[in-house]
Amino acid sequence: MNTPPAFLRYALAVRVTFLGTGTSHGVPSIGCECATCRSTDPRDNRLRPSVFLQSDRAAVLVDAGPDLRQQALRHRISRVDAIVFTHGHADHILGIDDVRRFNAMMNGAMPCYGDASTLDDIRKTFGYVFDPAAPKGGALPMLELRPIGGPFAVGDLTLQPVPVFHGKKPILGFRAASFAYLTDCSALADEAWPLLEGLDVLVLDALRVRPHPTHFSLDQAVATAGKIGARRTLFTHMCHDLPHEATNARLPAGMQLAYDGLVLDDLPLS
Numbered sequence: 001m002n003t004p005p006a007f008l009r010y011a012l013a014v015r016v017t018f019l020g021t022g023t024s025h026g027v028p029s030i031g032c033e034c035a036t037c038r039s040t041d042p043r044d045n046r047l048r049p050s051v052f053l054q055s056d057r058a059a060v061l062v063d064a065g066p067d068l069r070q071q072a073l074r075h076r077i078s079r080v081d082a083i084v085f086t087h088g089h090a091d092h093i094l095g096i097d098d099v100r101r102f103n104a105m106m107n108g109a110m111p112c113y114g115d116a117s118t119l120d121d122i123r124k125t126f127g128y129v130f131d132p133a134a135p136k137g138g139a140l141p142m143l144e145l146r147p148i149g150g151p152f153a154v155g156d157l158t159l160q161p162v163p164v165f166h167g168k169k170p171i172l173g174f175r176a177a178s179f180a181y182l183t184d185c186s187a188l189a190d191e192a193w194p195l196l197e198g199l200d201v202l203v204l205d206a207l208r209v210r211p212h213p214t215h216f217s218l219d220q221a222v223a224t225a226g227k228i229g230a231r232r233t234l235f236t237h238m239c240h241d242l243p244h245e246a247t248n249a250r251l252p253a254g255m256q257l258a259y260d261g262l263v264l265d266d267l268p269l270s
């Protein structure tokens with residue numbers, strides 16, 4: 001097939017890079033000598049959870065965890081148009097200080113999208129940033145907090161919030177075209193199901209084998225993914241109880257663990 005001219009090519013595809021696929025402790029975990037933490041398989045090394053979405057006219061980070069600096073260096077990320085937050089837990093927001101580099105490169109404030117509770121968590125956790133008395137300058141990240149009230153656009157990407165439950169806490173997953181990212185969840189809200197029809201790729205939380213109060217176990221994640229019925233499902237937010245290769249060997253067809261550095265190219269945008 002001939003490549004269409006550039007003016008027709010914009011917005012035809014979205015590229016997804018998995019920046020981190022680990023739970024809040026990361027894998028290896030500090031001081032742990034288990035087989036996964038000692039594994040030499042690079043897919044068993046998991047930074048804190050985040051994905052990077054790129055289309056022709058948008059570059060969007062989903063969450064900004066404590067490994068953001070390392071992730072941006074590893075993947076040579078030099079442009080971010082917006083950060084979209086799923087919720088305000090530490091493993092999803094503690095990279096906010098590193099937004100200063102993007103502020104400097106882009107010469108402006110970073111649009112940060114989240115629900116009201118997430119933006120509140122960011123204001124509390126980074127109180128000094130929002131203190132009107134704090135001296136302005138290079139020491140403070142410049143953040144433009146934007147509450148999510150429904151689907152919103154960043155460049156040519158339209159992001160559809162998808163309501164899920166992280167234990168009892170309502171948080172957000174996101175859909176962009178035929179890709180959906182649902183991290184940190186233990187149940188889907190009723191309204192989520194129709195928003196997840198016809199997916200090419202679903203990314204879903206699967207913390208470990210044993211049940212957990214605020215995350216899907218692997219069995220629960222497999223069952224939920226089966227009901228959603230995406231063409232392909234990739235699990236994320238794994239702890240060291242799930243070694244990559246051995247776990248993948250027993251997953252149903254069309255379902256695998258994601259891993260840091262995995263890139264999905266050319267997902268259709270419409």
Ligand SMILES: [Zn+2]
Pocket residue numbers: 028029032033034035036037038240
């Ligand atoms: Zn371990």
Ligand SMILES: [Zn+2]
Pocket residue numbers: 087089166184
């Ligand atoms: Zn969380």
Ligand SMILES: [Zn+2]
Pocket residue numbers: 023024049089091092184237
């Ligand atoms: Zn988390």
